Amino acid sequence: xxxxxxxxxxxxxxxxxxxxxxxxxxxxxxxxxxxxxxxxxxxxxxxxx
Numbered sequence: 925x926x927x928x929x930x931x932x933x934x935x936x937x938x939x940x941x942x943x944x945x946x947x948x949x950x951x952x953x954x955x956x957x958x959x960x961x962x963x964x965x966x967x968x969x970x971x972x973x
Contacts, residue, residue, distance in 0.1 A: 939946060954960040 936946070
């Protein structure tokens with residue numbers, strides 16, 4: 925991801941007074957991506973039948 929506008933100080937200051945909490949995730953985290961977990965399950969169980 926090349927858009928880093930959500931890391932800008934202006935954006936952080938704007939959201940500081942709101943109920944929004946920024947949670948920064950790593951650029952690619954397969955363990956946090958549900959479709960990656962599904963494909964792992966699918967490959968291990970369904971394709972081996």
